[in-house]
Amino acid sequence: MENERRRPDSADMAVAGCGWLLIVGIIASPGLALNDGPLTAYLMIVGGVIGFLWARRRLRH
Numbered sequence: 001m002e003n004e005r006r007r008p009d010s011a012d013m014a015v016a017g018c019g020w021l022l023i024v025g026i027i028a029s030p031g032l033a034l035n036d037g038p039l040t041a042y043l044m045i046v047g048g049v050i051g052f053l054w055a056r057r058r059l060r061h
Contacts, residue, residue: 008059016055023051 008016027047031040 005060012059016058019058020048020051020055023054024048 024044024047027050028040028043031043
């Protein structure tokens with residue numbers, strides 16, 4: 001029973017979602033500060049992927 005994984009509850013989902021948004025915002029902030037649209041879009045995609053991987057790992061453990 002100790003080795004069983006529990007299902008993520010709403011608090012886990014909220015932390016993962018907020019963490020994902022925070023990661024995207026932090027990574028995309030240089031593009032926003034420079035007012036560069038293509039750079040911001042690229043950094044948002046990179047941040048989204050990194051945030052998704054972080055949230056997925058957070059919800060699996």
